[in-house]
Amino acid sequence: MLNKLLIANRGEIAVRVIRTAKSLGYRTVAVFSEADANALHVELADEAVCIGPAQVSASYLNADAILEAARKTSADCVHPGYGFLSENSDFSKACKEAGLVFVGPPEAAIELMGSKRRSKIAMQEAGVRVVPGFEGNNSDDDELIKAAADIGYPLMIKASAGGGGRGMRQVDSEADLADNLKRARSESRQAFGDDELILEKAVIEPRHIEIQVFADQHGNAVYLGERDCSIQRRHQKVVEEAPSPFMTPELRQAMGEAAVKAALACNYEGAGTVEFLVDKDRNFYFLEMNTRLQVEHPVTELITGQDLVAWQLTVAEGEPLPLTQKDVALQGHAIEVRLYAEDPAQNFTPQTGTLLRFDPAEGDGIRFDSGVRTGDDITPHYDPMLAKVIAYGKNRNEARRRLITALEKTAVFGTTTNQGFLSRIIANDSFGRGEATTAFLLTEFRDDPSMAPAQIGTRELALGAALFSQGNQQQRAWSNAPATVTPMKLATDSESFNVLVRTRGHRVTVTAGEQQHELELVSAAEGNACIIDNGVRQVCQYHRQGDHLYLQAFGKNLTFKDLTHQPASGSANSGTGQIKATMDGALIDLLVEQGQAVKQGDTLVILEAMKMEHPVKADRDGILANLPVSKGQQVKRNQLLAEITADETAEDTGQ
Structure with missing residues (x-):
């Protein structure tokens, strides 16, 4: 019998795991960085241990510190949540060696499925169809460029160890390949500590549909329906729903059986998600298997009536699955959106600040999974997701109505969010007809007013x-x-x-x-x-x-x-030639030098924040008269990064 669960994560997933664990009688242990000392998951846990400074490499990715926290609190099991160490086979193995039960699959399954390259090869051997591409072993750029010529364009660059859209790029021509390989490697190293890349033929305007699978230690495996995650931005999911409006009973069975086959092929245990691309003719191709609980698991919980965290703990204790395949029933419809601190009018730049008011809406069929509350600081150290907003209804339209209302009635003040952007997606006619593909945000929705500054009348x-x-x-x-x-x-x-x-x-x-x-x-x-x-x-x-x-x-x-009583400012308009940081972060690359001529749109520096790279570009033609920053420097939001002057001004000042 397991008694005390350490949650090796933070934010909403830590809160969500703690609540189920407590309901099942577990004692709970939170771990936290110095930046999260007053976080909600720390407050809710029975015990909590600080594991290091704010940087994830020194805290939430510090396996030794987490294992020491487990030893110190006498925890007997560890739930990794998602992200961070959740798909790290070395961490899973280290937990086992420390006498802890890892609430997840065996390290061999994590290691296999954690490599997009090796997992694709394994799925081909198991008879599961995959997207055509190139899966060389630690191929260098020259080898990838040569392979790209054989695959053809457009194609996708993917981080072999990746997830969440990190290290992923679509490339439409050979001229863009080399630079995108460089950026993908850099982003993959930042996010996963591994820069191995693979290539895949780009499937144009597909559906992104994933199957929730579960397996126990007795050889049983089931699928719990599908989730449609087609609406994406920068290859990150924005909206998830279950069931998929594109699905047929025959396709669900075929994809479900393929997903179970994938799980059994790697001797899987616990919760997993097998992701597929599905073309307009309903042909489906294996993408990857996520060996953990997914961000979007609540929609599956709502249509199945099951608690997937409870299932995970049941499997971890060696018990058989609660249901057989014939007992799995899907009822109603659920839709989830990810409420982020980001500005859709500024290319979705992540935002920081203090939540002066965070007041989630309540109502029938509404569920909020969140790790923040009023007064919390949104820092640049972690993913900027504030909450998952989920609505359930007896049918899709009821779920849509409830979700739109919940978004409109939720108060989030103190930092810019994507709240209006999300509600307009759900209200969109194309989405309402169930026609949205992965190209939705770049086609039907690209000119939506929610992605421009609000009109003030x-x-x-x-x-x-x-x-x-x-x-x-x-x-x-x-x-x-x-x-x-x-x-x-x-x-x-x-x-x-x-x-x-x-x-x-x-x-x-x-x-x-x-x-x-x-x-x-x-x-x-x-x-x-x-x-x-x-x-x-x-x-x-x-x-x-x-x-x-x-x-x-x-x-x-x-x-x-x-500004009624403020004195008039004599400063020049900071929007012309004054290039400032749009968020707190680290400058991981400087692409220009002081005195250099630049054109509007040229990338000047690369800013890394919230696990993503953000190119900062020139807003005018001219001479780079001032570059007061250096590579590796930490900068604050609105800090001056560069000054661009007209040619004659630069000459007059000796630049």
């Missing part, structure tokens, strides 16, 4: 001004305030607005140029503002922090700053 300005004015009334009764006309200056991150604000009782009229808008602010308490706009009474959410107002209204997430 007089209605938004009126609400912002009303809430600022209401806050400035202090002790005076808002409803009894005399009629006044006040000039105000409100700003977003990208523009500012000079307006005239007229207040009479609850009514607020804003004039901006020739445009005017009036609304009534009925009440504003506890972060919820009740307004009457154009005769329609509605409630919006807000948070005021000094001269900043965070607002969720009219289907938009807005941040206003009140």
Whole structure:
């Protein structure tokens, strides 16, 4: 009998595992970095041990520190979650040697399936169809370039040890291959400590469908339906749903049986996911097997009524699977989206900051899996996912409606998120018809307004001004305030607005140029503002922090700053030639030198943050007059990285 479980992870998956383990009577142990000392998973666990500084290499990837934490707390089993050491065969083996039960498959299965190269070869031998490509053993760039000519374009570069889109690139022509190989190797080393690459023929506009499998220590294996993960950005999943709207009973059985065959071929135990690409004719090809619990496992739990973490612990204790294949039943529909601290209007750049308010929506069929709460800091050290938002319904449309409502009613203030982007995907007609493929975000959805800065009109300005004015009334009764006309200056991150604000009782009229808008602010308490706009009474959410107002209204997430009483700034527009860091991170490559001529769009430096590489580009033509940073340097958000001047300016200053 196992008694005490150490969770070798952080964030929402640590929280999720702790809750199931506690419900089954386990004592739980959390591990945490110095940056996570006050994290939710630390608070929920029965015991917790600090395992090092913020950097993942010194904490969550430090196997020795985690094993020492298990020894110190007398834990008898370890759950790796996903990411970090979850698919590290050496860690699995080390747990076993330390007398711990690893809640996952044997190290031999992890090692085999952890290599895209070796796993593809094994699947071919097992009779499972794979995507055509090249799987040379630690091939150098010259060998890969030669193989690419035989495969043809477009093709995919993939990190053999990869996952989550890291080290993955689509290449459309030979001219782009060498540079993409370099970037893929670098990103793979950063993420996995392994830069082995493979090549695959690109399957154009496929479905990405995965099968959840489970196996026990007695030779039993089942599949628990499929998940459609076709909507992806940078090869990372954005939306996951079960069952797939593209699926037929015959295809489900064929893919399920192939997935079970893959699991049995490597003597698998525990939870695993076999991923496939499926073309428009429903031909399917093995991609990889993830030897762990997936981020998107909640949708499978909701349509099967099973707790997959409980299944994992059951298998780890040597018990048989709870169900046979004939007992597995799928009911209803579930959809999951990943709520990230990122800015869709800035190419989805990860965001940092303090969560001034995090208030997940509640309702029938709504599930939030999260590891954060109000007051937490979102740092550059880890993945920027704040929560998984999952909706269940008796059918797909009910699940869609519930998910859209949950996203619209969830308040997240203090950092920019992809909240509006997600709700518009779920509301999209093409998605609603079940037609979305992996090309969806680059085709039907590419011009969606959610990926551009929010449009600010007089209605938004009126609400912002009303809430600022209401806050400035202090002790005076808002409803009894005399009629006044006040000039105000409100700003977003990208523009500012000079307006005239007229207040009479609850009514607020804003004039901006020739445009005017009036609304009534009925009440504003506890972060919820009740307004009457154009005769329609509605409630919006807000948070005021000094001269900043965070607002969720009219289907938009807005941040206003009140500049009315600030002195005029004499600084030049920082958007022209002033190249600044878009997030905290490390400069892993400098591609230019001071004094060099650059063109708009040229990549100047590579910034690594939140496990991804981000190229920082020139925003104008000119001369690189100042490069005040160096390779390997840690930089802060908005820190100056480079200055570009026009040619004549650079010459005048001697550059």
